[in-house]
Amino acid sequence: MIKIYAPASIGNVSVGFDVLGAAVSPIDGALLGDCVSIQSADSFSLSNKGRFVSKLPTEPKENIVYQCWELFCQRLGRELPVAMVLEKNMPIGSGLGSSACSVVAGLMALNEFCDRPFNQTELLGMMGELEGRISGSVHYDNVAPCYLGGMQLMLEENGIISQSVPGFDNWYWVMAYPGIKVSTAEARAILPAQYLRQDCIRHGRYLAGFIHACHTQQPELAAKLMQDVIAEPYRTRLLPGFAEARKASQDIGALACGISGSGPTLFAVSDRLETAQRLADWLTKHYVQNDEGFVHVCRLDTAGARKLD
Numbered sequence: 268m269i270k271i272y273a274p275a276s277i278g279n280v281s282v283g284f285d286v287l288g289a290a291v292s293p294i295d296g297a298l299l300g301d302c303v304s305i306q307s308a309d310s311f312s313l314s315n316k317g318r319f320v321s322k323l324p325t326e327p328k329e330n331i332v333y334q335c336w337e338l339f340c341q342r343l344g345r346e347l348p349v350a351m352v353l354e355k356n357m358p359i360g361s362g363l364g365s366s367a368c369s370v371v372a373g374l375m376a377l378n379e380f381c382d383r384p385f386n387q388t389e390l391l392g393m394m395g396e397l398e399g400r401i402s403g404s405v406h407y408d409n410v411a412p413c414y415l416g417g418m419q420l421m422l423e424e425n426g427i428i429s430q431s432v433p434g435f436d437n438w439y440w441v442m443a444y445p446g447i448k449v450s451t452a453e454a455r456a457i458l459p460a461q462y463l464r465q466d467c468i469r470h471g472r473y474l475a476g477f478i479h480a481c482h483t484q485q486p487e488l489a490a491k492l493m494q495d496v497i498a499e500p501y502r503t504r505l506l507p508g509f510a511e512a513r514k515a516s517q518d519i520g521a522l523a524c525g526i527s528g529s530g531p532t533l534f535a536v537s538d539r540l541e542t543a544q545r546l547a548d549w550l551t552k553h554y555v556q557n558d559e560g561f562v563h564v565c566r567l568d569t570a571g572a573r574k575l576d
C-alpha cells in the first residue's frame with residue numbers, strides 16, 4: 268500500500284495573483300493536508316474518510332480524486348484496478364488549497380503506484396487541468412507548491428510550469444481558518460475584468476520587488492512588498508472580520524498579512540515565535556467563527572507532497 272500526504276498551500280501569497288503560492292505545515296507536527304492511499308484490487312473503488320468527509324460531493328464521480336483516476340487512466344491508455352482511500356482532512360472552500368491537496372495526493376499516489384510513468388512536469392500539467400475544472404480556470408498556485416513544496420512561481424514558458432523561490436527560514440506563517448466557506452469560483456467571478464494602468468504598475472513593482480527581495484534575502488523589503496492590488500480590495504467584502512483582523516495583526520506586530528488563496532483563511536507572518544503565538548491567540552479569539560475553524564502556526568513546507576510510512 269502507498270500513502271501520499273499533500274500539504275495545505277497559500278495561493279497568491281498576496282503579491283502574485285495566480286502565479287505565486289507557498290506550501291505550509293504546522294510547527295507542532297500536525298498534518299494539515301489530505302492523504303490518499305492506494306493498493307491493487309480486482310476493480311476500481313474510492314472510499315472517503317477524515318474530518319471533512321461529510322463536505323465532499325454526494326455524487327462519487329464529482330469527487331476530484333475519482334477524476335484524478337479517470338484522467339490518469341486516460342493518459343496511461345488503460346484502466347487501473349485499484350482501491351483508493353481519500354482522507355479529507357482539509358476544509359473545502361477554505362482558501363487552503365483543499366481541492367489541490369486532493370488532486371496532488373491522488374495523482375501522485377497513482378503515479379507512484381505505477382512506478383512513475385509520468386515525469387514531474389507532466390503530472391503537474393494534469394494537476395493544473397483538474398484544479399481548473401473546479402475553479403473555472405487553470406491556475407497552478409496551489410497545486411505547484413503543494414506538489415513541489417516551498418514557495419513556487421508560475422512561469423509556464425519553455426516547457427517549465429513552475430520554479431521555486433527561496434523563502435525566509437525564520438518566518439512563521441500563522442494560518443487562521445474561520446470555519447466558513449468561500450467558493451473559489453465565486454471569489455474569482457467578482458474580480459474586475461480590467462484594471463487601471465496605475466494598479467498594473469503597482470502590481471508589477473510589488474511582485475518583481477518581492478521575488479527580487481527573496482532571491483537577495485532581504486526579509487523586511489519582501490514583507491513590505493507583500494501587497495495585493497488585484498484581489499484583496501474586492502474580496503474583503505466576502506470575508507467577515509477580515510479588515511479588523513488585518514488591522515489587529517499589524518498592531519500585534521505582523522510583518523505582513525493577507526488572504527490565503529480566495530479566503531476565508533487569513534495568513535499573518537512574523538519572524539518571532541512569541542509574536543506568532545500572540546497573533547494565533549488573537550485570531551483564535553476573534554477571527555474563528557465556529558467549531559470547524561482553527562489556527563495553526565506554520566513554517567513553509569519545503570518537502571511538498573510525500574509518501575508516508
Ligand SMILES: Nc1ncnc2c1ncn2[C@@H]1O[C@H](COP(=O)(O)OP(=O)(O)O)[C@@H](O)[C@H]1O
Nearest residue numbers: 329330331359360361362364365366369450451
Ligand atoms: N476531494 C475534494 N476536495 C475538495 N473539494 C472537492 C473534492 N472533490 C470535489 N470537490 C469540489 O470542489 C469544489 C472545491 O471548492 P473550492 O472553493 O475550490 O475549494 P478550495 O478552495 O478549498 O479548493 C467544491 O465544490 C467541492 O465540492
Ligand SMILES: N[C@@H](CCOP(=O)(O)O)C(=O)O
Nearest residue numbers: 278285362363364451528529
Ligand atoms: N489564485 C487563486 C487561488 C485560490 O486558492 P483557494 O485555496 O482559495 O482555492 C485565486 O485567488 O483565485
